[in-house]
Structure formats: C-alpha cells, structure tokens
Amino acid sequence: MEDRPLKPTHHSGEATLWQVDLCGHVMVDVTKWPIFSLMGPEELSSIRTACVFGSSANEAIYITNDDEVFVFGLNCSSCLGTGDSQSTIVPKKLDFFSGRKVVSLSYGSGPHILLATDDGELFAWGHNGYSQLGNGTTNQGVAPMVVSVNLLNKKVTEVACGSHHSMALTDSGEVYAWGYNNCGQVGSGSTANQPTPRRVSSCLQSKVAVSIVCGQTSSLALVDNGEVYGWGYNGNGQLGLGNNGNQLTPCRLVGLQGACVQQIVSGYAHSLALTDEGLLYAWGANTYGQLGTGNKSNLLSPVQILMEKERIVEVAACHSTHTSAAKTQSGQVYMWGQCRGQSIVLPHLTHFSCTDDVFACFATPSVMWRPLSMEHDDFLTVAQSLKREFDNPETADLKFCVDGRYIYVHKAVLKIRCEHFRSMFQSHWNEDMKEVIEIDQFSYPVYRSFLGFLYTDTVELPPEDAIGLLDLATSYCENRLKRLCQHIIKRGITVENAFSLLSAAVRYDAEDLEEFCFKFCVNHLTEVTQTAAFWQIDGNLLKDFICRASRCGAFKN
Known part of the structure; x- marks a missing residue:
C-alpha cells in the first residue's frame, strides 16, 4: 500500500474543499473535521469524496479524483482495511480498489465498512463480531473482501450500516440484510444472527425500494411510491409503528399514510422523513430533543415538525448521533437534538450553508452523516x-x-x-x-x-x-x-x-x-x-x- 505524506499548511491561501453538485448541495469545508486539518493543499485538492467515521470520529476514508482510495486514522477493529491493526496519521492507499469507481459507502459502529462500486460489486471490512461483513464468519476483516453470497448477478447500488448489521440495495429495488439480529433488524422473521446477505422480503417482496437507512439496531426502507417500511428494535418508537414492540419483519408506517416520502434518515434511535411537499416528520427517541417537538417525550408515530412554514429540501441524521438537521428551500440550515452536549428541543437556525457543517461542528461524535463530494477551490476560477x-x-x-x-x-x-x-x-x-x-x-x-x-x-x-x-x-x-x-x-x-x-x-x-x-x-x-x-x-x-x-x-x- 502506498503512503501519501501529509504536508503542513502555513500560508493563508491554503486549499479548501467544497461540496457542490447539480442537485443543489451547498459548499462545505472538509477541514472542519479535525482529522483532515493536518492535510495540506496538494493532498486536499486531490480528494473527490470523503467520509469521517468511528466512535471518536478518528477514522477517515477518501477517494481521489483518480478513483484511488486512501484511509487514515486510529484503525479500530482494522476498519481502515490496510491489512493490519496499525494506526496511521499518514494516508495509506488501498491498492485493492485501484481502477474501481465507488458509488456508495457506509460505516457501522464496530466500526465496519461497506463499499459498493459502479459495477455493482459489494466489499466489506472491519469489525465482524456479529457477521456484519456477510462472509459467513465472525473473523475480523483486516482487508476489503467481496461480499458475494446470494448477491451473484445482483448489482448493488446503495449500502447502509447500523451498529452491527448491514444492508444493501440492488438496482432492481431488492433489499438485502445481514449481521446482528437480536431485535429483528435483519428482517428475517427471527432474532437469530444472519451470517450472509439475505433478501428482506415479507411485505417488501413485491415492492421496489429506492433508499435504505439504519438506526443503531433498526432498519428503514423507502419504496418508489413514497411508502416507508421499518423493522428491528422499536423500544423508543423509532420504527414509527404506533407501538414500542420490536418488529421482526418489515411493516409499513401507517402514520405516514397519504404522505409521499422522498427522503428518510435515521439517528441513533430516532427517524426523520421528508415528503414531496417539503414537510418534515419525526418519530422515535427524544431524550435530547432530537425530534424537534419542543419537549423530550418519545413519539411512537410520525408527527409533523413545523419549520417556520418554509419548505424543507433536505433532512440529516446518522445512527452514531442524537443530532438532527434540515435545510430549507431558501438555504437556511437548522439543527436540534444533542448539540455539543446541549439538548436543543426545537429546530435552531444556524449560520451554516449546509447540513454537513452541523455534524462537523456540533454532533457527538463529529462523524459525517453522508460521504461528501468535493471539488478544489483555492483561487478565482x-x-x-x-x-x-x-x-x-x-x-x-x-x-x-x-x-x-x-x-x-x-x-x-x-x-x-x-x-x-x-x-x-x-x-x-x-x-x-x-x-x-x-x-x-x-x-x-x-x-x-x-x-x-x-x-x-x-x-x-x-x-x-x-x-x-x-x-x-x-x-x-x-x-x-x-x-x-x-x-x-x-x-x-x-x-x-x-x-x-x-x-x-x-x-x-x-x-x-x-x-x-x-x-x-x-x-x-x-x-x-x-x-x-x-x-x-x-x-x-x-x-x-x-x-x-x-x-x-x-x-x-
């Protein structure tokens, strides 16, 4: 594996990495995540996609403009995939991915990593105590390995990780899950751990899923007609089913009846949904005010969160935190929940231009809620x-x-x-x-x-x-x-x-x-x-x- 040296930054015109795309995502400075602060302008300018993860936000993976994959950080449970358990402050190249284009990336709490490439192949490495790598064993994955059982001739387009379970979405809208299943988060109908990918069927059998997300021990899927289905742990109502009993197979959220959902996200034990009308719904745990209702009472069913009557265009949460964020059509960004130790029980207007900054500056740990796409910008183009x-x-x-x-x-x-x-x-x-x-x-x-x-x-x-x-x-x-x-x-x-x-x-x-x-x-x-x-x-x-x-x-x- 090739090491990439870190160069200290001493001049005022240092490189800045921004997130920007055709879909309207506003710019974000990746150096707001401390782990990237040691990188100099030359290294930063080479990055196209980056993700910060880990229990202390001390691990990172990034992909360069040349489709090379680099990792650095603490390397807990060999989550960097370098073939050993050694920490590294100098980014190391994962030669295994040379020539492959990454299309989806997710991390679990172990931590473990799932990565899908543009040819539909799925790779996994890191913590594997509950078979969350999908290779049929509980041996730690020190290097990337192909996840192929039950996925041959399937093209994986999206991946999602809970604490110790994993999910994959195929181009035909099928959902597969595996790993830790003590609460039914794999959706198999039992609580036995699932060592290899298994299709989540039940009432999803005839549905076409378009998005998947995980809480710590729960799972959600969005299907093409705007319906949301949930399964797994439900002790805080994070499945939005109107009760707090665990769900071993997918069940439709009837509380969203009549709403056409476009985006779903999950926090540690709460969930958010955004409809095609720009309406925000929340449910689940609310110990830190992460539902934005003005109090700390858990909600077993989705409720609409009022945001100054302005249309919402994006919601944000991740299973590692109790923090929520949203962006309005006019570009205003709100945050609520656990924010640097404080409990913010109502959406609070920030000075940020994107939801990603909320997690960089206020979430605990300050992980990324999604991988960031970058472009270099250190001069007047x-x-x-x-x-x-x-x-x-x-x-x-x-x-x-x-x-x-x-x-x-x-x-x-x-x-x-x-x-x-x-x-x-x-x-x-x-x-x-x-x-x-x-x-x-x-x-x-x-x-x-x-x-x-x-x-x-x-x-x-x-x-x-x-x-x-x-x-x-x-x-x-x-x-x-x-x-x-x-x-x-x-x-x-x-x-x-x-x-x-x-x-x-x-x-x-x-x-x-x-x-x-x-x-x-x-x-x-x-x-x-x-x-x-x-x-x-x-x-x-x-x-x-x-x-x-x-x-x-x-x-x-």
Missing part, C-alpha cells in the same frame, strides 16, 4: 471570474432591454456559450446599430436568469418563473438549462401549482418533469382537484389526465 462580470456595465459591450430595464453582457461570452447567439452574431451583424437588443417575448426575471446561466451554469428562480425559463430554454434549444428548470420546478411543486406545472411540462415536451408532476397530482389527487388551477386547464389535458390516472388505479374504491 474562470467560472468565478465570469460570474463577477455578468451584468457589469463597466466591461460589457452589449446590453439587452427587457421590460424597460437593461442587462449588461459580453458578446464573446454569449457566442461561446450559446448557439442561438452564435448564429445571431454572424459577420453581417451591424455592431454600430445594435448596441441595445430589445426583448419582448420574455419577462425581465426570466431573461436575466437565462443570461446569468450562460455566465454561471446556475439558476435562481421561483418555480412559477422557472416555467417561463423552461419556455425560453425550449425555444433556444438549451437542454441543460431545461433540466435545471425542471429541477427547480420539482423542488417547488405544491398542491396549488401542481396542475399548472403539469400543463407546462406537457406544453414544453419535458417528459421527465411531466411524469414527476403527474405522480405528484395522483399522490395528492383530492387536494389537487380542489384547486383553481385544476379547473382552469384545457379540456383535452384534463381528459388525458383523468384517463391516465384511472389506468394507475387512482379512482379505485
């Missing part, structure tokens, strides 16, 4: 420079007039970034007569967002204006902008605007958005049909919707 010059009259050589207001741009940038403008600014273009271009077919917010997108690759618009931008993107054949508009609309969909958004998706031939809006309307059919938007829609679209909804069984008794 081309993209940042372009963003700074957008709508700057001092450097612009062209301006658009929309609704009587000017937007200042640079012809060269528009020609480089957009085929529409490249065609417009051909050699016959009379530059002396065209210092101002009048636009009357789009509104000022829409057109300014479009031009801003050409400079920044990002869009900031409410869903209603994003419809207009979707129209523009369709007209100008800007496919990526079209996708971003659809993403904004999906996050902003409500009962009141759902049918209008469905109509727009049909009008602009956005098939993915159309399917999303249709499912939302069906999931909330009663409320949607009572809105003004539903009855103002074109008759043909209304007929098509009713026929399609009928075929989906929406009108069955």
